[in-house]
Amino acid sequence: MGKHCFCLDRDKGFMICCDLCKRWFHGECVQITLKKAKMVDHWNCIWCSQSKQAEESLIEKFTRDMERFKSQVKAEMLLELQVMKDQILTDKTSEQQQISELEKLKKENDLIQLNLTHLQELVALKEVMISDLQREKEESQIVIAGLKTELENLKKENKQVALKQTMIDNLQREREKAQVEIEKLLRENTMKLVLKEQTKNKKTCLAKKSRLSLSSSQPTIKRYIDDDSD
Ligand SMILES: [Zn+2]
Numbered sequence: 001m002g003k004h005c006f007c008l009d010r011d012k013g014f015m016i017c018c019d020l021c022k023r024w025f026h027g028e029c030v031q032i033t034l035k036k037a038k039m040v041d042h043w044n045c046i047w048c049s050q051s052k053q054a055e056e057s058l059i060e061k062f063t064r065d066m067e068r069f070k071s072q073v074k075a076e077m078l079l080e081l082q083v084m085k086d087q088i089l090t091d092k093t094s095e096q097q098q099i100s101e102l103e104k105l106k107k108e109n110d111l112i113q114l115n116l117t118h119l120q121e122l123v124a125l126k127e128v129m130i131s132d133l134q135r136e137k138e139e140s141q142i143v144i145a146g147l148k149t150e151l152e153n154l155k156k157e158n159k160q161v162a163l164k165q166t167m168i169d170n171l172q173r174e175r176e177k178a179q180v181e182i183e184k185l186l187r188e189n190t191m192k193l194v195l196k197e198q199t200k201n202k203k204t205c206l207a208k209k210s211r212l213s214l215s216s217s218q219p220t221i222k223r224y225i226d227d228d229s230d
């Protein structure tokens with residue numbers, strides 16, 4: 001048996017037990033008859049009823065507060081989530097921008113690398129060309145030196161030729177003079193010969209004349225005249 005009724009009297013008559021506090025109460029004290037009690041399954045004393053009500057109202061209040069709090073928290077969390085989502089989106093966008101900038105830089109770098117390689121090839125080619133030109137220059141200098149020597153030789157030869165030409169000219173002049181002399185002498189000689197011939201002819205004629213004059217004088221005279229006209 002639990003605690004007894006609040007009247008602290010002894011057990012008597014119809015008594016009823018509270019479902020919650022398990023206390024026993026006199027039916028008279030809590031104003032309930034046996035007939036009434038048989039109609040209900042559960043019964044609570046006035047204190048338990050009050051505390052139960054209070055508890056229920058407290059639970060209700062707590063539930064309401066909880067609901068309000070939950071919805072408030074939910075709203076705050078949703079807001080925070082939205083902010084986080086926006087931040088993540090912004091971060092993602094900036095990350096993508098950084099990636100695209102990096103890719104752009106990489107492409108530029110590749111281009112620069114390519115240009116550099118090209119320039120290095122050009123420099124190597126130029127160096128080869130310069131060494132070729134150097135060699136050609138050296139060869140040309142050798143050729144020029146040879147040509148200079150040849151020129152010197154030609155100049156010497158030219159001088160000798162000029163000297164020879166002068167000699168030839170002198171000889172030519174002397175020859176012409178000699179020719180003139182020879183012609184003069186020839187003319188003189190011819191004249192002498194003619195004179196000699198004439199003299200000889202005269203002598204012959206005279207001889208003939210003297211011989212012919214013995215046989216016939218007429219034709220001999222004529223012949224003499226013919227010979228003289230020659
Ligand atoms: Zn009582």
Ligand SMILES: [Zn+2]
Pocket residue numbers: 018019020021022023044045046047048049
């Ligand atoms: Zn009770």
